[in-house]
Amino acid sequence: MKLHSSLGPNPRLVRMFLIEKGIGEDQVPRVHYDIVTGENRSNDDLTDKNPLQTLPVFELDDGTCLTESWPICEFIEENHPEPNLFGNTSVERAEVRKWARLFDQEVVVPMTMGFRATGGRPMFEPRMAVVSQEAGAELSAMSDEKWRWFDQALGERNHIALDRFTFADLIIFCFANFGFTVGWKLPEGTDNLERFIATHNQRDSAGIWQQAE
């Protein structure tokens, strides 16, 4: 197995997930692509593995290539059930997926589209359709509003879905850290999220956010 990886929240989500599962780079080596220079967009081998040319790509020993960070994590969970990160019962799994989907749709989509159209415009405009600067600013404001909503939903807890750390917490943690790497700050009035992030920053897996790539 191999993890084709790069800078950015999606590969780092899978890398953190692997570390949470106790799976080291000796078991799943990492192949790095420089997305800033667009290496992923010009590499024919990667395009064969993922026609969308994005990362991560999780390559199995038989050459099967899995894409999309969330399904990759579910694949890893099915093959390495412990520690459990998606829920032990169908009800728990529905709860974890509910929070992850809400966050993916309500925060990740506007946040990433907003970034690509504003601060990330020089990098992304040549490689994909991006909305106008004005629309980008509106999308960023929409995602900040939803960050506030998640702050309220979290309340005094440090876990959004269950009473323990799950994939839903991981995706929130990763996209907050992605924001920090591109100059974003938590919106005002999100003290619960600030505490949540400080708490999960103590995890061994969080160390990858300190590494240069």
Ligand SMILES: N[C@@H](CCC(=O)N[C@@H](CS)C(=O)NCC(=O)O)C(=O)O
């Ligand atoms: N929905 C995909 C998103 C993949 C994605 O956009 N990856 C980014 C890195 S975080 C990427 O490859 N960016 C470089 C590019 O688009 O050229 C997932 O969940 O993995």
